[in-house]
Amino acid sequence: MTGNNTESIQKRDNQFLHPWEDIKHLGQNRRTVIAEGDGIYIRDSDGNQLLDGPAGMWCVNIGHRRQEMADAIAEQTMALSYVSPWSLTSSPAAELAEKLATLSPGDLNHVFYTTGGSTAVDSALRFVMFRNNVLGQPKKKHIISRNNAYHGSTFLAASASGKTRDKNFLDFNTELFHHISDPNMMAKPGSISENEYCAIKAQELEDKIKEIGSDKVAAFIAEPILASGGVIMAPQGYHAACLAVCRKHDVLYISDEVVTAFGRLGHFFASEAVFDVVPDIITCAKGITSGYLPLGAFLVSDKLLQSIETEDPNAVFSNGFTYSGHPVACAAALKNIEIMERESILENAREMAPYFQQKLATLLDIPIVADVRGIGLMACVECDINVKKDAHADVLKMDYAIGDRIDKHCQTLGLLVRPIINMCVMSPPLIINRHQIDELVEKLGKGIEMAMEDVKSEGLWQDPSDS
Ligand SMILES: Cc1ncc(COP(=O)(O)O)c(C=O)c1O
Structure with missing residues (x-):
């Protein structure tokens, strides 16, 4: 391509409102x-x-430009490019659900497909609220997250996010969402040990649950490593300590693995393999297709689903997307996982x-x-x-x-x-x-x-x- 082409793309691109568009540069961007x-x-x-x-x-x-990925995507497109996930299904969606269940920790054996990370987090949060409605706990809806967390750009996911700079110009649900400090090792006072710092951070979670009331707190959501917040490293044992606090107070633990799942930390899922926690829900996206096509998911434990079934077998989780379980995206995810395993x-x-x-x-x-x-x-x-x-x-x-x-x-x-x-x-x-x-x-x-x-x-x- 010539320099001219670059310039003309850059000019036309100014009609594309990019994520985090800075209005003062509108029309002037040269990405x-x-x-x-x-x-x-x-x-x-x-x-x-x-x-x-x-x-x-x-x-x-x-990595980029995988012929096998292109072939798998093309083959699935020619076999079946789309099917409604409401009353129908497709082989790639079913096969991927089975595969994810085998790769995920504990009894997280069910998969809810979404279109990306934000919709995975949003759907997971809606699922938690749905469950508490079914269990007759309509007040148990509050969510605890951390400062500097990033969980996405839909309303609930953005409300769970904790990056203060992102809070300036938009609206958020501040009634149900609460934030505690992040467990940044850089902020650990030199006078205390890593263990003590960890205990302080877990205590902060417990104090927040008590302040809101454990009858009102539905879930704690945490990235294993606060990624977009600046790769914030928690003290050793932090997630396990937080999980113990959650268990003590009947609060669900959602591990947001949108960044860490599919190998970033050397495992398909990092929650158990690296941080020794089996959460109630794991959200994932990004690496699930290595970015070749958009796809996200949340994985949920059998235990949670059973609790709903026991309480009200007629309950309906009225949440989902036209592209939930998109056959081409699922075929890409299957090929991606196959490549990861084979290589x-x-x-x-x-x-x-x-x-x-x-x-x-x-x-x-x-x-x-x-x-x-x-x-x-x-x-x-x-x-x-x-x-x-x-x-x-x-x-x-x-x-x-x-x-x-x-x-x-x-x-x-x-x-x-x-x-x-x-x-x-x-x-x-x-x-x-x-x-x-x-x-x-x-x-x-x-x-x-x-x-x-x-x-x-x-x-x-x-x-x-x-x-
Ligand atoms: C931890 C985490 N959760 C959720 C999201 C949102 O994912 P998406 O941009 O695919 O909606 C991101 C995006 O960076 C993320 O880092």
Whole structure:
């Protein structure tokens, strides 16, 4: 494609209102146009190759341009492109439900299909409320979530989300949704142990349940790792401690695995394998098709379904989507899982994870890098131009948005970054190898140094070693 083409796509693209559209840039946006993908790389419309650092949006787990995926999608399209999920079904939807039941922990043996992560969370929350109506507990509807959580963009999912910046211009249900602090290890006071910190956080959940009343709290929802909140790492044992609190107070535990399921932490589901919890409900999306087609789901335990059946066998969960169990999306998910199993992609993620984290940790040598954290193949490099003492500290905010600058520099170096304010989130396709991890870290390091030089030359930051 020519530069002209790029420009014309960028111009026309201004009629596409993108997620988190910033109104002040309306009509002025010049987004990078991505034209192709292959393995862990993508290529923009001017032919520049970029390593796909965020794997799209934490989703292209098996990598781009898989012929087998294209074939499976084409075959299913030609066999049956759509069927209503109300009174009919299709073989891929049925087969995928059976497969997910075998991969999920405990007795989470039933699957409700949705169109993505937000609708998975929304449907899970509606299911919990539905169940309590059936059980004759209509007041037990309150949901507890955490600050900095991201659960999606539908009304209930957004109400469960806890990123304050996202709360400025929209409406949310504030009556039923409550937020407690996140379990950020970076905020742990130095004077207490990790165990003590964990106990404090679990206690906060228990206190919140007691404050609202356990007869009113329906569920606690938590991402295993707060992903879009900045890869926030909880203290060891946090989820198990929260689950114990939930069990004690008859509160359901929803594990939002939209990011962590399908290999990001080296397992199909991370809840039990990594965090030792068998939740009542798991939500998933993204990696379920490796982003080839939109699909989401929530998995629910037999126990919960039985409790509804026992109480009212005539109850109807009046919730669902035209595209619930879409046959082509389900065929893509089945092929995706088959590829993951056949190519031992989860094993690769587990094997590469320590190397990925160690290599990224070397970036701590760069003066503006304040923290590097992560688990599996998800990580966050947090920069801070304030913490290192600069000449203009008084006019700078802690969260100076250096992430965008780093991303821009990295793009010129051939690396795509997911910038979140002052953080760079990295979650590459799970097929990445050591050599490619070296490439990713080297380019990220250079990009951060280039951004550091910018802020230095603009007088926004001063290298402490220069003074
Ligand atoms: C943990 C979590 N839950 C839910 C969602 C919403 O998923 P979707 O964007 O597919 O609706 C996301 C999206 O990033 C997420 O990270």
